[in-house]
Amino acid sequence: MTRPVVDFTARRRASYEKLRDDLREIRARIDDIEATADSPDGLVSVTVVGRGELGELYLDPRIYRTKDSQALAASIVDTFRDAVEQAREQLFDITREYLPPEATPENTDVHTDPFMHQLDRRIEGEV
Structure with a gap:
């Protein structure tokens, strides 16, 4: 007896x-x-939202005490990168249940890997 196509x-x-x-x-x-x-x-504060978009940039007025614009720019960029990394870790935590057990933040593209893994599982009939 064959299974009905409708059921599948x-x-x-x-x-x-x-x-x-x-x-x-x-x-x-x-x-x-x-x-x-x-x-x-403590002179630069960066908040990122969502997938790492700039949400807020705060520059303490004390930054004007020095005239080193390159150092200020580097501080902003480094602080922004730190905030993006924190957001990336949160994104990994959100998608963790959809990833294989061996996935780590360092070896995972959190934007696509969770969904590719789920689709692979569905194709293989695990889910």
């Missing part, structure tokens, strides 16, 4: 609907990401 199609549709719902939830959680980093001297 209904299961596949339900599986993809769940994946779609999961993606929507993840997107909403990503939109809520906020990470702030401060420079070592």
Whole structure:
């Protein structure tokens, strides 16, 4: 006896609907990401949101005590990178359940790997 095609199609549709719902939830959680980093001297503060977009930049007025614009620029860039790294770690935590066990923040593209892994699992029939 063969299995009805409708049963397989209904299961596949339900599986993809769940994946779609999961993606929507993840997107909403990503939109809520906020990470702030401060420079070592406390004169620069950077907040990034979402996937690492600049949300806020604060420069303490004491930065004007020195005229070294290159040092200030480097401090801003370094502080921004620190904040982006914090946001990336939050993004990894959000997508962690959709990744293989061996995934780490260093070897994972958090923007696509979780979804590729889930699709691979679905293709292989694990889910």
